Amino acid sequence: MFKNNCLKFILLSLSFICLNVSAQKDIDTKVQKLLKKMTLEEKIGQMVQLNGFWDFTGPAPKDGDGAKWKYDALKSGKVGSVLNVRGVKNVRQLQEMVVNESRLGIPLIFGFDVIHGHKTVFPIPLAESASWDLDAMENAARIAAIEASAEGLNWTFAPMVDISRDARWGRVMEGAGEDPYLASEVAKARVKGFQGKDLSDDNTLAACAKHFVGYGFAESGKDYNAVDVGTSTLYNVLLPPFQACIDANVRTFMNAFNTLNGIPATGDDFLQRDILKGKWNFDGFVVSDWGSISEMQAHGFAKDLKDAGIIAANAGCDMDMESYAYVGHLKEAVEEGTVAEALIDDAAARILKVKFELGLFDDPYKYCDTKKEKELLYHPDHKKAALDMAKKSIVLLKNEGNLLPLDKKQKNIAIIGALADEDNSPLGNWRLGTDNNTAVSFLEGFKKYTDNYSYEKGVDIFLKAEDFLHEVEVNNTDKSGIDAAVALAKKSEVVIMVLGEHGYQSGEGRSRANLDLPGLQKKMLKEVYKVNKNIILVLMNGRPLTIDWEAENIPAILETWQLGTESGNAIAETLFGDNIPGGKLTMTFPRTEGQVPIYYNYLNTGRPGPIDLVFWSHYTDETNAPLYPFGYGLSYTDFAYDNMKVVNNGNNIQVSVNVKNTGNYDGSEVVQLYIRDKVASVSRPVKELKGFEKIFLKKGENKTVNFTLTEKELGFYNNRGDFVVEPGDFDVMVGTSSLEGLSDSFEWK
Ligand code: NOJ
Numbered sequence: 001m002f003k004n005n006c007l008k009f010i011l012l013s014l015s016f017i018c019l020n021v022s023a024q025k026d027i028d029t030k031v032q033k034l035l036k037k038m039t040l041e042e043k044i045g046q047m048v049q050l051n052g053f054w055d056f057t058g059p060a061p062k063d064g065d066g067a068k069w070k071y072d073a074l075k076s077g078k079v080g081s082v083l084n085v086r087g088v089k090n091v092r093q094l095q096e097m098v099v100n101e102s103r104l105g106i107p108l109i110f111g112f113d114v115i116h117g118h119k120t121v122f123p124i125p126l127a128e129s130a131s132w133d134l135d136a137m138e139n140a141a142r143i144a145a146i147e148a149s150a151e152g153l154n155w156t157f158a159p160m161v162d163i164s165r166d167a168r169w170g171r172v173m174e175g176a177g178e179d180p181y182l183a184s185e186v187a188k189a190r191v192k193g194f195q196g197k198d199l200s201d202d203n204t205l206a207a208c209a210k211h212f213v214g215y216g217f218a219e220s221g222k223d224y225n226a227v228d229v230g231t232s233t234l235y236n237v238l239l240p241p242f243q244a245c246i247d248a249n250v251r252t253f254m255n256a257f258n259t260l261n262g263i264p265a266t267g268d269d270f271l272q273r274d275i276l277k278g279k280w281n282f283d284g285f286v287v288s289d290w291g292s293i294s295e296m297q298a299h300g301f302a303k304d305l306k307d308a309g310i311i312a313a314n315a316g317c318d319m320d321m322e323s324y325a326y327v328g329h330l331k332e333a334v335e336e337g338t339v340a341e342a343l344i345d346d347a348a349a350r351i352l353k354v355k356f357e358l359g360l361f362d363d364p365y366k367y368c369d370t371k372k373e374k375e376l377l378y379h380p381d382h383k384k385a386a387l388d389m390a391k392k393s394i395v396l397l398k399n400e401g402n403l404l405p406l407d408k409k410q411k412n413i414a415i416i417g418a419l420a421d422e423d424n425s426p427l428g429n430w431r432l433g434t435d436n437n438t439a440v441s442f443l444e445g446f447k448k449y450t451d452n453y454s455y456e457k458g459v460d461i462f463l464k465a466e467d468f469l470h471e472v473e474v475n476n477t478d479k480s481g482i483d484a485a486v487a488l489a490k491k492s493e494v495v496i497m498v499l500g501e502h503g504y505q506s507g508e509g510r511s512r513a514n515l516d517l518p519g520l521q522k523k524m525l526k527e528v529y530k531v532n533k534n535i536i537l538v539l540m541n542g543r544p545l546t547i548d549w550e551a552e553n554i555p556a557i558l559e560t561w562q563l564g565t566e567s568g569n570a571i572a573e574t575l576f577g578d579n580i581p582g583g584k585l586t587m588t589f590p591r592t593e594g595q596v597p598i599y600y601n602y603l604n605t606g607r608p609g610p611i612d613l614v615f616w617s618h619y620t621d622e623t624n625a626p627l628y629p630f631g632y633g634l635s636y637t638d639f640a641y642d643n644m645k646v647v648n649n650g651n652n653i654q655v656s657v658n659v660k661n662t663g664n665y666d667g668s669e670v671v672q673l674y675i676r677d678k679v680a681s682v683s684r685p686v687k688e689l690k691g692f693e694k695i696f697l698k699k700g701e702n703k704t705v706n707f708t709l710t711e712k713e714l715g716f717y718n719n720r721g722d723f724v725v726e727p728g729d730f731d732v733m734v735g736t737s738s739l740e741g742l743s744d745s746f747e748w749k
Contacts, residue, residue: 042106045327046106051082077106084111088151088368088369091153111156112156114158115174115430117434123563125175127562130177130561145193151367163175163237166596168596169216171510173507188245188248211289225258229260251284267293267308268315294308390570393561399555404577404636413494414491416458416495422502425465425502442538443568456488457485485527515543515593517547536575539559544585546627551627580666595624600629603686637662641735644657653714653732657742658704661702663699672736681718729747731745
């Protein structure tokens with residue numbers, strides 16, 4: 001019976017692979033046939049992406065929006081894609097124009113930043129990653145794709161899989177944190193979610209792994225800044241999440257604004273040709289970032305726009321987003337021989353291939369169904385999923401004296417902080433697809449549980465927090481509001497302070513040099529603390545913050561990020577114990593900006609110390625330890641680890657551990673496995689995550705969790721970029737965070 005089933009499975013898988021291969025061949029044949037009909041100008045046209053006529057997501061587009069020449073370009077087949085056009089009516093209008101009026105009627109592909117939800121907004125990606133729940137993250141991306149495709153879109157510029165160790169960088173909110181292993185798993189889940197089971201279905205989006213590569217390592221955390229990394233970091237830290245996207249069959253890549261070791265990523269043929277399209281055999285296409293081809297002039301890498309276009313095309317950048325270098329200059333470059341026509345053919349073929357895969361040639365309007373658009377946007381099931389994801393993303397940082405969860409009959413609660421009344425900020429920064437003010441605010445969620453509270457806004461945090469395009473103005477001067485907050489706190493039994501950053505304070509172009517609570521919030525918190533120490537701090541923020549004083553003094557701290565549409569409901573359920581927090585940080589929280597970049601998987605120095613003299617690697621005015629480490633997060637219940645076993649099978653290592661819920665609530669735990677390769681031909685980190693499992697245990701219940709370590713987990717990339725597995729001794733640790741756990745060791749032969 002078992003054998004029969006096995007055979008059936010193998011035959012089914014084989015026939016699936018054969019079908020896939022033949023479908024791919026079929027598409028390749030169609031692409032080649034179409035290419036033969038195309039003029040050079042039309043092929044270059046496929047490589048051009050223009051910003052649409054409504055929103056924009058970078059410096060103002062050329063000639064503003066709606067310029068006549070854009071329509072002419074579209075009608076004459078000089079454009080292959082547009083971004084920032086959405087809504088069935090708008091998409092259909094442009095698609096019809098191109099399909100009916102251009103010579104070959106090649107449909108456009110419509111790109112948009114569908115980052116964490118579309119109409120229904122999910123938590124910011126950094127928050128989602130704190131759930132460590134891959135299925136939930138895949139589902140979140142699936143739903144984002146369902147809604148975005150119902151609005152006519154078929155390509156998302158996500159997932160962002162940049163690793164970052166520097167919370168000053170505003171875009172840490174868009175990634176999965178600091179760890180390459182976890183980020184790779186998350187990347188795969190998100191790609192699968194966006195692309196669905198079959199890209200030709202009418203509810204899928206082609207995904208885009210971005211920003212290739214190094215963007216998250218911007219020097220001093222300042223967006224767009226130069227990146228300098230050595231080979232080991234490039235191969236072992238930055239590249240793996242991108243490679244994971246390839247494993248998940250991601251159809252597009254976006255290159256990056258930054259220079260990597262002196263070469264703009266957009267013009268780097270080593271990255272795009274040698275690694276991505278060579279070594280990794282990527283057969284989708286690469287789009288530039290917004291204007292990044294043109295920006296190679298400012299980098300001092302191209303002498304003019306034409307030169308920039310030539311460099312980018314030769315380096316393997318297939319599509320030009322908003323630089324106008326390809327539309328303006330590529331034809332001339334081919335004619336004079338500075339770009340080979342074969343490269344144009346290759347780029348156009350890649351783009352056409354993805355269009356075929358999406359089924360756009362079968363039906364260019366397959367994403368244009370107004371009935372579906374009405375039915376699916378903000379669908380109640382999507383809200384349910386967003387609530388589930390939001391609850392899983394919350395991280396409990398501190399809970400002294402079990403202040404949380406709150407008793408549902410608790411009287412006399414003070415709620416303080418402008419963010420508590422915000423229904424816009426929880427949507428985060430990347431939420432162009434949704435409508436403003438559509439989040440459930442903290443207060444709205446809280447009200448559903450109890451009337452026993454009073455609210456004071458306290459100090460204004462923001463003078464202006466307008467939109468995606470402009471700076472947030474923080475209130476650093478006007479202290480009015482503090483007195484009222486203090487007065488309320490004085491007469492209350494428990495105080496909930498809702499503090500943090502506005503959703504528009506993280507994201508692109510939003511680096512911060514200070515990582516503390518913006519404006520006068522800390523001052524207000526300290527004043528309130530003087531009259532009432534029974535404080536629950538609910539943080540809303542898009543990055544790790546330096547909350548050293550808060551961590552020392554405030555008894556309970558709940559990290560709620562920007563949780564999206566269902567924010568207030570998720571937080572209220574958590575405060576009142578209907579949701580037991582189980583999230584774990586995926587980025588280290590520093591104590592002070594001076595510790596940044598700070599991350600758990602660092603290389604040991606030759607002088608790790610501590611020793612009695614000064615000659616060891618440390619600060620004289622701050623400890624080396626982070627405030628909260630990677631993988632950290634508490635629960636209302638407790639988990640005990642015991643009985644760790646390590647069995648060396650020669651070709652793999654089996655590690656098992658028993659985890660018991662010893663507390664008073666049912667709850668989930670993320671069991672994490674870390675290794676240390678003790679001696680290698682390249683220094684290896686003091687710890688590296690190599691496995692995790694999220695388990696749910698009823699109170700009193702226990703479970704054995706098993707991990708298998710193989711060459712894949714034990715090897716690393718050497719400084720030639722080769723993956724090697726070296727024999728030797730390893731430490732292994734299994735536990736509740738990167739800091740705490742049971743450990744053992746083994747020898748790999
Ligand atoms: C610039 C951002 O870096 C990129 O991530 C985004 O997809 C594009 N703008 C398009 O909006």
